[in-house]
Amino acid sequence: MKINKNILLGGVLTSALVLGACGSNVSADDMEWETEERNGAVTVKDNVETSAGTTAQEAVDKALKEFDGTVTDVEYDEDDGVYYYNIEIENGNDDFEVKLNAENLSIIEQDLDRDDNDDNDDRDDNEVDAAEKNTASSANSKGDAKAADAFGGDKSAEAIEAAQERFDGILEEISYEEDDGAYYYEVKLESENEEYEVKLSADNLSVVEEELEDENSERGFKRLQAAHEEAIISLEDAKQIAAEAVNSEIDEWKYDADDFKYEFEVGGNEVKINAKTGDVTEIDD
Known part of the structure; x- marks a missing residue:
């Protein structure tokens, strides 16, 4: 699997990024973002449209809707013919990374790295709430309802229920695996x-x-609550898609609510x- 990394910006972005490409429609090979200072909020000065029909600023705006903070890294890249934006955001002890399809800005993958040592976090509750404003605002006590719907009709739903009878929490991950x-x-x-x-x-x-x-x-728990407010496809539909992708039967599977x-x-x-x-x-042999 070939990954061409040709657009990368490190450090905290300045108030204006300069795209070093000419024309209104360019490929990843033609783009370059440059900056002299390392502070401020991200803004793409010359909002050049990529070959996928979207702009870097649109991608940044979408990422900041998923997680509030300071953009530290922006990348426009290609993987097996699929162009994407990879954007990294920092907020205090949290590092968020989101990968967006360059054609429609849909989320391909997202990841949150959390520093669990809250003893070193001296921000007040208002600041914590601000850090989660775009992801936790809709969370409620029934945060796992949509996930429960997604697994309904499958024995995995009974497994989730059995686990929740033993522990009062919301689903972070479930897998179906084999051992000996x-x-x-x-x-x-x-x-x-x-x-x-x-x-x-499983028996x-x-x-x-x-x-x-x-x-x-x-903050990590709030993000997980918010994730459960998002609609997802059912396990049954996902199984069918996976089986058709490689024309074979499913052996094991996993669902990660965070991602x-x-x-x-x-x-x-x-x-x-x-x-x-x-x-x-992604399909890996």
């Missing part, structure tokens, strides 16, 4: 202060193994699917 011929569900749940992980036998949902850890990241991502092991291939759009984002 025995299949099991692994369910990870998160609350404001703790993270719970349990392995359940009768009996507990094989469980673990409880402290999770001291209120809106399904991953399937299908006939010796790994197939990744964007849970919000249903697009196949």
Whole structure:
């Protein structure tokens, strides 16, 4: 799989980025962003349209709707014929990275790195709320309702319910895996202060193994709540897409609520699917 990295800007961006390309429609090979200072908010001065029909500023604006903070890195790149923007944002102890399809600015992948040491976070509650303004505003006590709908009709929904009977939290991740011929569900749940992980036998949902850890990241929990407010395709639909992508049967699978991502092991291939759009984002042999 070839990845051409030809547009990269490091450090904190200045108040105006200068695109070093001419014309109204350019390819990734023609673009270059340059800046002298390393401070301020991001603004693309010459809002040049890329060959995909979108602009860097549009991509930055979309990323900042997903997570509030300071843009530190912007990249326009290509992977297997698919052009994308990769944007990194910092806010205090949080580092957010989002990958956007350059054609329609849909989210291909997103990731949040959290510093869980809240003892070193001296921001007040208002500042924390501001950091989450675009992702947590719609979260409520039924944050996992849409995820529950997505797994309805499948035994995995029973696995999630069984895990939540043992721990009061919302779904972070669920997987269906095999170990020495025995299949099991692994369910990870998160609350404001703790993270719970349990392995359940696929046959009768009996507990094989469980673990409880402290999770001291209120902002991370808010983001997970907000993620559950987003509509995603059902597990059944995702299975069908994955099976058709490589024309084989599914062996194992995983869903990650933080990244809106399904991953399937299908006939010796790994197939990744964007849970919000249903697009196949990657197939690895």
